[in-house]
Amino acid sequence: MPFRSKRQMRWMFANEPEMARRWARETPDEKSLPERAKPGGGAGSGMAEGKGTKGSKGHGGKGTKGSKGQGGKGGSKGGRC
Secondary structure, three states: OOOOOHHHHHHHHHHOHHHHHHHHHHOOOHHHOOOOOOOOOOOOOOOOOOOOOOOOOOOOOOOOOOOOOOOOOOOOOOOOO
8 A cells, every 4th residue: 555645654664664664665656745645535535435425424324422322211321220
């Protein structure tokens, strides 16, 4: 997998040097890399998600983080008694 930015390359060489060397071999031109990658291009970008369909952000629906077991009857915080 080639590097997407100079910042990513610096981080990778500092933290995962063996993997960074492999990625460096696959990166065509390191000098033309941007300093930082554009936002929104994380893992899985360019694949099936984001093809212009409504709700393609991966958050489809009413549920929010931590909503399971809340809002019911009873006063315990654990959800199970």
